[in-house]
Amino acid sequence: MIFREATRQDLPAVLALLADEDSVVDPARVVTGQAHERAFAAIEADPRNEILVLTDGADGADGAGEVVLGCLQLTYIPGLGQNGQERALVEAVRIRADRRGGGLGAELMRLAAERARERGCGLVQLTSSKRRTAAHRFYERLGFARSHEGFKLHLEP
Structure with a gap:
């Protein structure tokens, strides 16, 4: 597995993960609009934002290339609370539907928390839709408190 910052080439795969969390969406069928392009460019240019991906690490020797298995966005927020420490906001956490249950989500969140810790963040926070009860159980297993x-x-508009 490889954990890294997303590149523009990853945008269709990230959008595929966000499109439907209950099934696998083929990134080749995802339409990336101008709004997606602008948003990705803004995130990429902002030192307080990053989209991170977890890939299968394939070398592409067979022509298939690496597969994005998971993603999340980290936003670093300065603040006066927490003794002036930054906090990391985690959003858009997704693991491919056909790869869940094998620890990839826990590893993705562990790596994101470590990245935030290395940056000096005092805490990691997230929100989750009330309807995503399985995700809530997952976050609680990782030590997140409600x-x-x-x-x-x-x-x-």
């Missing part, structure tokens, strides 16, 4: 109630306000 410490806050989250709120969102969708803004109309």
Whole structure:
């Protein structure tokens, strides 16, 4: 397995993971729009944001290339709380539907937490949709605590 920052070439595979968490979506069938391109470029250019991928590490000798098995986005947030330490916000955590249950998600989250620790973050936080009960059990097994109630306000364009 290889854990690394996503490149522009990974964008279709990341979007495929985000498209449907219950089935495998072929990245070749994913349409990347201008909004996706702009968002990826903005994340890539921002030193406080990164999209990370976990791949199978294939060398591509057979022409297949490596397969993105999981992804997440880390955003580093400065703040006055936590004695001025940054915190890491984890979003868009996904593991390919056909590869779940083998520890890849735990490894992805472990590596992300280690990356945040190396950067000096005092904590890692995330939100998860209330309907994703299996994900909640997963995060709790990793040591995340339900410490806050989250709120969102969708803004109309």
